[in-house]
Amino acid sequence: MTRTELFENIKKKGSFLCVGLDSSLDKIPAFLKKYDDPIFEFNKAIVDATYDLTISYKPNLAFYESMGIKGMISLEKTANYIKKTYPELFLIADAKRGDIGNTSSMYAKAVFEHMCFDAVTVAPYMGEDSVSPFLQYKDKWVILLALTSNNGAFDFQFMEDKSGEKLFEKVIKTSQKWANQENMMYVVGATKSEMLTDIRKLIPNHFLLVPGVGAQGGSLEESAKFGMNDTCGLIVNSSRGIIYADNTEKFAEVAREKAIEVQLEMKDLLKGKGV
Amino acid sequence: MTRTELFENIKKKGSFLCVGLDSSLDKIPAFLKKYDDPIFEFNKAIVDATYDLTISYKPNLAFYESMGIKGMISLEKTANYIKKTYPELFLIADAKRGDIGNTSSMYAKAVFEHMCFDAVTVAPYMGEDSVSPFLQYKDKWVILLALTSNNGAFDFQFMEDKSGEKLFEKVIKTSQKWANQENMMYVVGATKSEMLTDIRKLIPNHFLLVPGVGAQGGSLEESAKFGMNDTCGLIVNSSRGIIYADNTEKFAEVAREKAIEVQLEMKDLLKGKGV
Numbered sequence: 001m002t003r004t005e006l007f008e009n010i011k012k013k014g015s016f017l018c019v020g021l022d023s024s025l026d027k028i029p030a031f032l033k034k035y036d037d038p039i040f041e042f043n044k045a046i047v048d049a050t051y052d053l054t055i056s057y058k059p060n061l062a063f064y065e066s067m068g069i070k071g072m073i074s075l076e077k078t079a080n081y082i083k084k085t086y087p088e089l090f091l092i093a094d095a096k097r098g099d100i101g102n103t104s105s106m107y108a109k110a111v112f113e114h115m116c117f118d119a120v121t122v123a124p125y126m127g128e129d130s131v132s133p134f135l136q137y138k139d140k141w142v143i144l145l146a147l148t149s150n151n152g153a154f155d156f157q158f159m160e161d162k163s164g165e166k167l168f169e170k171v172i173k174t175s176q177k178w179a180n181q182e183n184m185m186y187v188v189g190a191t192k193s194e195m196l197t198d199i200r201k202l203i204p205n206h207f208l209l210v211p212g213v214g215a216q217g218g219s220l221e222e223s224a225k226f227g228m229n230d231t232c233g234l235i236v237n238s239s240r241g242i243i244y245a246d247n248t249e250k251f252a253e254v255a256r257e258k259a260i261e262v263q264l265e266m267k268d269l270l271k272g273k274g275v
Numbered sequence: 276m277t278r279t280e281l282f283e284n285i286k287k288k289g290s291f292l293c294v295g296l297d298s299s300l301d302k303i304p305a306f307l308k309k310y311d312d313p314i315f316e317f318n319k320a321i322v323d324a325t326y327d328l329t330i331s332y333k334p335n336l337a338f339y340e341s342m343g344i345k346g347m348i349s350l351e352k353t354a355n356y357i358k359k360t361y362p363e364l365f366l367i368a369d370a371k372r373g374d375i376g377n378t379s380s381m382y383a384k385a386v387f388e389h390m391c392f393d394a395v396t397v398a399p400y401m402g403e404d405s406v407s408p409f410l411q412y413k414d415k416w417v418i419l420l421a422l423t424s425n426n427g428a429f430d431f432q433f434m435e436d437k438s439g440e441k442l443f444e445k446v447i448k449t450s451q452k453w454a455n456q457e458n459m460m461y462v463v464g465a466t467k468s469e470m471l472t473d474i475r476k477l478i479p480n481h482f483l484l485v486p487g488v489g490a491q492g493g494s495l496e497e498s499a500k501f502g503m504n505d506t507c508g509l510i511v512n513s514s515r516g517i518i519y520a521d522n523t524e525k526f527a528e529v530a531r532e533k534a535i536e537v538q539l540e541m542k543d544l545l546k547g548k549g550v
Contacts, residue, residue, distance in 0.1 A: 024381070062374055062381035068389040072347050096374050098398060099337055100425040100491075106299070106337035114343040123373060125400045125420055127427020145400055150375040152402020155449055159442060161434055167442065174430055216375075 001090055001118045002139055003182050003207070007231045009055050009088050011275065014267035016232050017259065018056035018092065018209070019046065020239025021078065024063050029247045039067070039074035040081075042251075046243050047082055049252035053263040056090040056235055057082055076115060083116045090235070092209070093117040096145065101129040108134045119143050121187060121209070124171045128178055135179050142184050146172050146199070149189025149212030172202050181205045188227070190218025190236065196226035207233055214241030220262065224269040232275050238262060276365055276393045277414055278457050278482070282506045284330050284363050286550065289542035291507050292534065293331035293367065293484070294321065295514025296353065297338050304522045314342070314349035315356075317526075321518050322357055324527035328538040331365040331510055332357055333484075351390060358391045365510070367484070368392040371420065376404040383409045394418050396462060396484070399446045403453055410454050417459050421447050421474070424464025424487030447477050456480045463502070465493025465511065471501035482508055489516030495537065499544040507550050513537060 010016050023039050032038040047057060059078060064071035082089055097107040097120065111117045112134075119141035122131050134142045147157055147168045157168040165173075172186060181203070188199055190212035199208070208227055212218035213236050220236060227234050242262070246254035285291050298314050307313040322332060334353060339346035357366055372382040372395065386392045387409075394416035397406055409417045422432055422443045432443040440448075447461060456478075463474055465487035474483070483502055487493035488511055495511055502509050517537070521529035 022378070060374070060378055060381075062372075062378045062385070065385035066381040066389065068385070069344060069347055069351065072344055076344065094374075096398070096401075097337070097371070099335070099369075099371050100423070100427075103297070103335055103337045106335075106341040110337070110340035110343070114341065123371070123398045123400050125398050125431060126371075126423050126425060127430030127432070129425050129427040131427075148375070148401050150401060150404050152375075152404040152406075155402030156400060156442065156445065157402070159434065159436055159445060162437055167431065167434060170431065170434060 003231070006055070006090055006207070010232045010270070013052065013055055014270060015053055015055055015263045016234050016236055016266055016270070017054045017262055018058050018235045018237040019050055019054050019242055019259065020094070020211070020237050021046065021057055021059040021243065022063050022239045023059070023243065025067065027244055027247070029249065029251050031249055037074055037077065039071065040077045043074070043078040044081055045252040046255050047086070049256040050242070050259040051086045051089065053256070053259040054089070056092060058092040058094050058237055060094040079115050079117060091116065091118045092143065093120040096121050096123050098123040098126050098130040100126065101133055104130050105133040108137065112137045112140050119185070121145065124175065131175065132178055135183055140183070142179060143209050144171065144175055144184060144186050146186040147188045147192050147195055149191045149216050149218060153189065153192065169202060172199065181207070185209055185235070187211065190220070190223045191216055193219060193222040193226050196223065200227065200229065204229060205231070205233065207235060209235045209237065211237045214238045220265055221269070224273070228269065228273050230275070232270065236266070281330070281365055281482070285507045285545070288327065288330055289545060290328055290330055290538045291509050291511055291541055291545070292329045292537050293333050293510045293512040294325055294329050294517055294534065295369070295486070295512050296321065296332055296334040296518065297514045298334070298518065299338050300342065302519055302522070304524065304526050306524055312349055312352065314346065315352045318349070318353040319356055320527040321530050322361070324531040325517070325534040326361045326364065328531070328534040329364065331367060333367040333369050333512055335369040354390050354392060366391065366393045367418065368395045371396050371398045373398040373401050373405040375401065376408055379405050380408040383412065387412045387415050394460070396420065399450065406450065407453055410458055415458070417454060418484050419446065419450055419459060419461050421461040422463045422467050422470055424466045424491050424493060428464065428467065444477065447474065456482070460484055460510070462486065465495070465498045466491055468494060468497040468501050471498065475502065475504065479504060480506070480508065482510060484510045484512065486512045489513045495540055496544070499548070503544065503548050505550070507545065511541070
């Protein structure tokens, strides 16, 4: 998917919401367990109930891997279902991969060839040759970890060099040599939205994937205030706050209500910015 | 597996060799394709031909994921076969995972509960809560990326703070607060073995997983010279140099010959150190 297509979809839907499909057997409604593939049924119901309010879905691969082969089947079925039924949606593999060059190529093959994802999250620690294999695919995206939403972000990401440049800033700056705003985005956690002003000085035009709104305590309003640009420039993720809002037979309906709440706020924020 | 058990095995075998099972369909001998699961047949033959010369096997998950569900089945079968047939071998999931706490728990569940690995490689970028869930398992290990063997290592891992401390040193120092020599090892690439003297000042007793010997150009002798300690302290990986040494029907036999060459060198190096 191109940057233009993504932005068109944001304008059309008045939304920059990504729903995180962090689906696990111990959290989905119990009645779904009568199905052969409860996780797929859960995801399908969530997507069917929210697709018109979102621009993106983001399964986190850890949840599927934790269920072994069965989980990987649920993941493939989910990705295929979304891409076939709602091709305009931006499908993110939240995988945080990264390895030496010939190995990263294999990870890229997994998410972009074997599966039909539009984008993958990548960890920057191993540098250029661990990231560049993911950039060899036309209209596919790398979403590089810059400033994550968790407490552990303070362990290394804020390390400063002699000039005062922080590690996450160095990651953003250095990776500009490998990619551009048409094939790279950055993860910037909503829990650290006060840093967005500085980050926008480095990358005014890039899209940012913003996790941490909702269960992790980040604010949508703050993220938009400091991070939104002329083409929106934000994909804000909410996982638990939407998909696990209810665990009765009405779970999809309640997920829709929660998504509507977020989408209405997003519509206002886009309007306020003149997008 | 405990550190003592690992060391006992090293002494018994006169080897600190780990064979990397980076197995892919386009590289294994063509005749194996007649089998239902060529990758498993390949791995099984390599392991059966080399198990007495090695202390560890390390499938890199990227290679299996690139083949989709089929690949994941081959991976699980391989891990189960090794643990059932040769329980003394140290089985490493080379996965380079890491995510926010509740998500890293899911990755830990995947490799330690759903699969039977003894250890997993983890990327440090997201800090403590991305690593600690892997440490909750008794006798299981985290192998944290410190200094990797690829060129991209120079992008961020050598970044220096005001006191002159490099990022990879900070990773080693900081992570000492989360774990100890009984449950954490570090990846230090053989291509950067000259750094091992400094690293040994920080962690004299920890085991190091040393990739990059062979195809990547790292030297076993140099790694041992600068990195070996009283309990060996090294697991040296070779992948392509052993498993792809031949691609005829004799591939397992030739892999054994290559493994013998390495093991004999290792035996001498251990003897030289009085281990």
